[in-house]
Amino acid sequence: MKFKASTLHKIGRPLVNYVYKNPKRNIPKVLKIGKAITGNLFPETTWTAPLDVITNPQNTWNDYVYRIIEETDKELLTNVLLTFAIDAGYIGTSTLRENRDKLKCNIPWIxxxxxxxxxxxxxxxxxxxxxxxxxxxxxxxxxxxxxxxxxxxxxxxxxxxxxxxxxxxxxxxxxxxxxxxxxxxxxxxxxxxxxxxxxxxxxx
Incomplete structure (x- = not known):
């Protein structure tokens, strides 16, 4: 089942608000939801890599991620996260792979x-x-x-x-x-x- 971008944005905004309440506790939960929605669209590392970043204080990016959440304008960061995850990630990747098969050529993600x-x-x-x-x-x-x-x-x-x-x-x-x-x-x-x-x- 493929979800519409508008539906995912409606779901995504409350999830971002949920993350802001307690980022360290809630980001892993939101990642699980994302994995459930996207199924087998992405490789396992799509979920395990960010999970390590946010749960492992020794990870180089750990402090950086939490500083982004604390110091970046919330509305701007929400828009960026949802656009990256939904439009570029889920919708874009699905469409891109369909067109690669249909057109028999490589299509860049960026x-x-x-x-x-x-x-x-x-x-x-x-x-x-x-x-x-x-x-x-x-x-x-x-x-x-x-x-x-x-x-x-x-x-x-x-x-x-x-x-x-x-x-x-x-x-x-x-x-x-x-x-x-x-x-x-x-x-x-x-x-x-x-x-x-x-x-x-x-x-x-």
């Missing part, structure tokens, strides 16, 4: 996309400098990539470059238009300001 080759810095040794600074994807080209990727089952995108935040207005447009996707960026961080952080938070 797509790296360079909005621009331009950069606001000229760092010695940076490979991006070899490309020149004049290649750009238009906003409509980026939209087309995301739309076609989602149809195939890919809901996860990494902006690279150049410095992707040279195009931060267009990146925010893309993120606002695609709430069912996860977007990350390799950035030098120098173009991140308070206004951008607020807009990023609104985009979810």
């Amino acid at each position: 797509i790296l996309m360079d909005p621009t080759s331009a950069c606001n810095l000229k760092c010695k040794g940076c490979w991006a400098a070899e490309y020149g600074h004049h290649s750009n994807l238009t906003l409509d080209e980026m939209r087309k990539i995301v739309t076609e990727a989602k149809a195939l089952g890919t809901h996860f995108f990494m902006f690279t470059g150049g410095e992707p935040l040279v195009r931060k207005k267009d990146i925010l447009t893309i993120t606002n238009e695609n709430k069912d996707c996860i977007f990350l960026a390799f950035t030098n961080g120098t173009l991140v300001d308070d206004e951008f952080c607020e807009e990023l938070k609104k985009s979810g």
Whole structure:
């Protein structure tokens, strides 16, 4: 039985609230629910690896995970977690595997996309400098990539470059238009300001 994204989001939001009440006690319980819903869609390590992270104080990521929960805006983190688990994870993986079988080709789970080759810095040794600074994807080209990727089952995108935040207005447009996707960026961080952080938070 395949669940609809809307149904899973309705279930997922109360589960995240439940996690916040006592993360150390409740995350393992929520992982069990996730495993029961997804069946055999994911390998066993999908569940055992995060379980070790949250239950083993010696795990490198243990403190980091709990700091994320404590220090990140709750609404933003809820949106990210649900989009990652439901849209990119459950729905995306199911669709992606169906299309791999149907189209007889590999479909990536994550797509790296360079909005621009331009950069606001000229760092010695940076490979991006070899490309020149004049290649750009238009906003409509980026939209087309995301739309076609989602149809195939890919809901996860990494902006690279150049410095992707040279195009931060267009990146925010893309993120606002695609709430069912996860977007990350390799950035030098120098173009991140308070206004951008607020807009990023609104985009979810």
